């Protein structure tokens with residue numbers, strides 16, 4: 001039974017809904033059942049809290065979904081003609097790859113391009129909260145927005161005045177202009193406080209995991225630290241207490257064990273300060289002396305063996321700081337940045353700039369061209385800082401400039417360089433001269449993307465990845481992997497190559513988002 005052919009056929013047929021006397025379920029012209037107001041409802045009233053029934057990914061893929069092929073080409077068109085079960089009309093994405101079926105009224109809200117109900121996901125109680133977004137008249141239908149990829153032909157909606165559809169309809173671009181990563185359903189990280197940490201699976205991207213780099217005896221970094229021997233085993237306890245209490249360089253030596261035992265003698269690591277710390281007079285100790293110790297944890301067993309030969313070292317297979325936590329606020333910032341870069345690419349669609357051609361004639365009606373764009377937003381960490389670096393955005397101009405090197409990323413980096421040159425010229429401050437030392441803070445001033453995150457529609461090619469490396473970018477987030485030409489993990493992963501003198505993080509926007517955007521691309525082009 002399809003939703004639209006439900007037993008509710010007549011407008012006059014309505015049934016009371018026990019939990020909320022302001023809502024009734026009635027037939028809605030051309031849509032099956034719908035939820036209607038039985039009386040006036042004030043704006044911002046919560047009209048429903050629906051618990052959800054969760055299906056895990058495997059269960060849904062096997063029994064509910066459209067089948068793998070169709071899912072891979074998840075377009076409204078395919079969904080329309082390839083439904084396996086009516087559940088496909090009711091379930092939607094939940095966190096951790098699960099699918100959710102709203103119980104109660106939640107499954108009966110119809111879609112409108114001008115919705116009067118918004119909803120938020122409450123994952124702590126596995127429920128969805130529905131709130132009216134304006135004052136509602138008696139008998140008005142309550143509708144939510146399902147997104148721009150509908151799998152049915154929508155019946156005219158009376159839920160609101162201005163219609164999202166009016167703005168979007170027939171863009172001559174297969175609806176790609178409607179790709180709006182900010183639209184409903186908003187991801188989970190839009191629900192909580194900006195400082196809450198987002199779990200890895202709820203992030204909108206996957207992080208590219210670099211294989212840990214192997215160290216050799218020549219590359220292990222070391223530092224000089226003060227140590228002292230405790231010859232009398234009875235002094236070990238008091239010395240440990242003293243060390244704990246005094247907390248000397250606890251942060252700087254946290255990657256090392258503080259005591260090394262060799263035979264009867266225990267050696268205590270004291271500090272990395274230029275002079276030895278003041279030691280307790282009531283404990284029998286030798287004079288402090290300098291030892292060479294590793295300056296970081298061991299990431300691999302090879303590194304551990306090397307470092308332990310200098311000083312017992314902590315083994316931490318994950319690089320400290322490699323997997324940085326993302327807060328809800330930062331995830332929202334990234335979401336908006338990705339939205340901005342997609343919009344920028346679309347802005348150039350009619351200008352004939354480099355994009356992607358359908359790679360398969362049979363499927364060409366769902367394959368779209370997307371020009372390439374790149375964006376560096378103002379850093380999230382410095383959003384409140386008035387002196388923060390500006391945001392920069394650029395697109396690929398290979399066609400219009402008739403220049404083979406005018407890739408979006410190259411254009412962006414050049415733009416930032418030119419901006420920097422102009423502001424330097426305007427500034428009265430003398431600028432430090434460039435030098436070749438990557439460790440030098442003076443040189444750091446001359447890099448163009450230090451601590452910045454770059455968002456791009458397409459994985460940068462090898463040339464662009466190298467330019468990003470030379471600009472000391474902190475992170476690259478891309479939407480579409482470029483299997484044959486990408487320099488950030490697809491064809492090659494430039495920042496992991498031996499010999500390159502800068503590493504940057506790589507984040508690949510999650511595949512579902514690309515599918516939602518309806519993008520299928522020719523992977524053979526350089527971006």
Ligand SMILES: C[S@@+](CC[C@H](N)C(=O)[O-])C[C@H]1O[C@@H](n2cnc3c(N)ncnc32)[C@H](O)[C@@H]1O
Pocket residue numbers: 002003004006030031032033034089090107108109110111112152153154155156157
């Ligand atoms: C989640 S159900 C909504 C409740 C549904 N009307 C019912 O009777 O069970 C989604 C289904 O409702 C129908 N629907 C929702 N909004 C619609 C609209 N604007 N126009 C036409 N059909 C709609 C479609 O058949 C869709 O697959």
